[in-house]
Amino acid sequence: MTNQNGRFGVYGGQYIPETLMNAVIELEAAYNRFKDDENFNRELDELFKNYAGRPSLLYFAEQMTNDLGGAKIYLKREDLNHTGSHKINNVLGQALLAKKMGKTRLIAETGAGQHGVATATAAALLKMDCVVFMGVEDTIRQALNVYRMKLLGAEVVAVKSGTGTLKDAVSETFREWTARIADTHYCLGSVMGPHPFPTIVRDFQAVISKEIKAQVLEREGKLPDAVVACCGGGSNSIGTFYNFINDKTVRLIGCEAAGRGVDTFETAATIATGRTGIFHGMKSYFCQDKYGQIAPVYSISAGLDYPGIGPEHAWLHDIGRAEYVPVTDAEAVDAFEYLSRTEGIIPAIESAHAVAHVMKIAPKMSRDKIIVVTLSGRGDKDCASVARYRGETIDEL
Amino acid sequence: MSDRIKTAFARGKAFIPFITCGDPNLETTAAVVRAAVQNGADLIELGIPFSDPTAEGVVIQAANLRALQGGVTTDKIFDMVRDLRGDVKIPFVFMTYANVIFSYGAEKFFAKCQELGVDGVILPDVPFEEKDEFLSTCRKFGVDLISMIAPTSEQRIAMIAREAEGFVYVVSSLGVTGVRSEIKTDLASIVASIRANTKIPCAIGFGISTPAQAQQMAKISDGAIVGSAIIKILAAHGEAAPSFVGEYVREMKDAIKNI
Numbered sequence: 001m002t003n004q005n006g007r008f009g010v011y012g013g014q015y016i017p018e019t020l021m022n023a024v025i026e027l028e029a030a031y032n033r034f035k036d037d038e039n040f041n042r043e044l045d046e047l048f049k050n051y052a053g054r055p056s057l058l059y060f061a062e063q064m065t066n067d068l069g070g071a072k073i074y075l076k077r078e079d080l081n082h083t084g085s086h087k088i089n090n091v092l093g094q095a096l097l098a099k100k101m102g103k104t105r106l107i108a109e110t111g112a113g114q115h116g117v118a119t120a121t122a123a124a125l126l127k128m129d130c131v132v133f134m135g136v137e138d139t140i141r142q143a144l145n146v147y148r149m150k151l152l153g154a155e156v157v158a159v160k161s162g163t164g165t166l167k168d169a170v171s172e173t174f175r176e177w178t179a180r181i182a183d184t185h186y187c188l189g190s191v192m193g194p195h196p197f198p199t200i201v202r203d204f205q206a207v208i209s210k211e212i213k214a215q216v217l218e219r220e221g222k223l224p225d226a227v228v229a230c231c232g233g234g235s236n237s238i239g240t241f242y243n244f245i246n247d248k249t250v251r252l253i254g255c256e257a258a259g260r261g262v263d264t265f266e267t268a269a270t271i272a273t274g275r276t277g278i279f280h281g282m283k284s285y286f287c288q289d290k291y292g293q294i295a296p297v298y299s300i301s302a303g304l305d306y307p308g309i310g311p312e313h314a315w316l317h318d319i320g321r322a323e324y325v326p327v328t329d330a331e332a333v334d335a336f337e338y339l340s341r342t343e344g345i346i347p348a349i350e351s352a353h354a355v356a357h358v359m360k361i362a363p364k365m366s367r368d369k370i371i372v373v374t375l376s377g378r379g380d381k382d383c384a385s386v387a388r389y390r391g392e393t394i395d396e397l
Numbered sequence: 398m399s400d401r402i403k404t405a406f407a408r409g410k411a412f413i414p415f416i417t418c419g420d421p422n423l424e425t426t427a428a429v430v431r432a433a434v435q436n437g438a439d440l441i442e443l444g445i446p447f448s449d450p451t452a453e454g455v456v457i458q459a460a461n462l463r464a465l466q467g468g469v470t471t472d473k474i475f476d477m478v479r480d481l482r483g484d485v486k487i488p489f490v491f492m493t494y495a496n497v498i499f500s501y502g503a504e505k506f507f508a509k510c511q512e513l514g515v516d517g518v519i520l521p522d523v524p525f526e527e528k529d530e531f532l533s534t535c536r537k538f539g540v541d542l543i544s545m546i547a548p549t550s551e552q553r554i555a556m557i558a559r560e561a562e563g564f565v566y567v568v569s570s571l572g573v574t575g576v577r578s579e580i581k582t583d584l585a586s587i588v589a590s591i592r593a594n595t596k597i598p599c600a601i602g603f604g605i606s607t608p609a610q611a612q613q614m615a616k617i618s619d620g621a622i623v624g625s626a627i628i629k630i631l632a633a634h635g636e637a638a639p640s641f642v643g644e645y646v647r648e649m650k651d652a653i654k655n656i
Contacts, residue, residue, distance in 0.1 A: 019547040179572030278495040292500025293448040
């Protein structure tokens with residue numbers, strides 16, 4: 001769906017310093033060379049299958065379906081992938097590509113830490129150096145993932161600039177890339193940033209909807225009525241949507257983090273509260289003030305705590321092909337607990353935003369309808385912060 | 398090309414200070430600009446603060462933050478420029494990020510630049526491929542869109558230089574803005590490639606802080622741009638900074654004027 005200039009409608013583009021232009025041009029050329037290369041795809045498929053554990057399961061959530069009393073609910077279990085989230089799909093693709101390009105060092109931003117862990121994992125596997133930039137606030141919220149990255153041999157840099165969250169980690173990784181390009185690939189974790197990243201990341205995540213489509217057709221003999229995923233930058237949601245974009249009967253629903261509510265300043269729901277702008281290399285929707293200063297956003301979920309959204313989502317929103325809905329912290333925490341008790345599956349707090357929306361819409365849909373919701377990651381990392389939200393402390397001494 | 402910019406480079410090697418507007422307040426910024434002008438600055442780069450300045454090192458990042466916390470806005474900066482234009486005749490060039498202008502509305506922003514006598518804009522997150530975002534509006538209002546050329550530009554130099562306006566901003570080194578003890582890039586050959594493709598002047602920025610560095614850069618180009626070193630003076634002296642900045646500008650200008 002990317003047009004010639006790396007645009008999705010008016011969105012996307014390459015708004016980056018001149019210093020990085022040859023790096024993204026080189027990346028685009030390499031990607032175009034390898035994306036249809038038989039050997040590259042064989043190697044990647046091998047890693048997907050025997051290292052990441054693909055295809056991931058499509059699980060019929062029977063108890064949740066019965067309890068909600070409406071549409072049939074399937075869970076796409078990206079939480080079962082190696083490293084515990086969908087992030088590994090993109091990382092294996094980009095790390096393999098970087099290796100083919102002769103790069104020896106990966107740098108990455110991370111919010112919840114899942115992308116950082118996945119990058120550190122791929123770097124360990126492919127014998128590459130790895131530095132992960134993480135907002136200082138997030139290193140506290142997600143201390144376990146910081147330890148995992150270090151265990152995997154990565155260096156973790158706590159970013160103190162700005163609000164000390166995901167957007168600042170992205171800015172700092174771009175700064176690092178500007179300083180060291182020759183041996184370094186920026187393994188961007190979402191469908192954002194300058195072209196060709198939104199396209200590359202989407203293509204590697206599109207395996208999610210490719211599998212959903214085959215699995216649901218095999219089980220139900222028809223397409224789902226809706227696919228639902230949480231949406232920060234938007235990589236697991238674009239992965240969930242992509243192979244259904246041309247199937248007009250399938251509703252595509254992205255769930256944004258509303259934090260304490262879209263009528264408060266403590267929100268990260270970009271489509272609901274933002275407007276068009278230019279930041280982090282792309283034209284898209286951003287939460288910002290009247291002078292274009294990027295807003296300090298908030299969500300209980302470190303992975304959705306980002307003031308922008310990928311350009312392809314902005315376009316899907318504008319043309320009315322996908323719907324974007326806000327989900328609050330409170331609703332996400334309820335869903336986190338609900339899925340744990342109802343199905344025995346603890347979802348990532350990010351994914352719980354999508355589960356929460358399914359809990360709202362499924363009861364209103366008839367029993368012959370099918371919803372697929374992507375569980376982008378597992379929730380172990382979030383237990384401490386949800387406990388804190390509920391007023392409990394579970395620090396192990 | 399703006400006549401004021403042409404004149405600024407016609408007087409010999411240019412010294413170009415960068416100042417973040419509103420750090421720590423706009424009264425200080427205006428006083429710093431006047432001090433710089435009185436002490437030999439040839440062109441002033443006025444930074445409109447942005448919340449997330451991705452091309453800046455820690456020193457200018459902190460200045461952006463201080464300015465925004467002090468309540469500076471694009472409109473208040475325009476008011477300051479209006480006041481400065483009463484007595485300051487050298488060119489002003491805004492340095493900011495794409496979203497600041499996009500959000501203000503390019504038409505409205507550049508009309509204001511023309512009205513107040515701002516001669517150009519430098520946008521570090523708008524490379525050659527994206528300049529159409531603002532170029533036609535810049536031209537409509539006679540504002541030069543300054544192009545940057547980096548050590549990694551290589552085969553892109555000719556393409557960028559051929560269409561460059563005002564002056565070419567040569568980025569001295571990889572990485573973000575900030576003081577550097579040594580600049581190792583082969584800038585002489587980059588400047589030579591630029592000059593083979595354009596007649597407009599080239600000034601070098603990023604990492605320059607000492608008179609010796611300014612001299613070295615001015616020898617191979619048409620001027621030196623200094624940001625972080627000045628912002629450090631502002632961070633240290635706050636409202637008392639104008640006389641210190643003036644002294645520094647004098648020293649830097651003296652180092653390059655007879656080359």
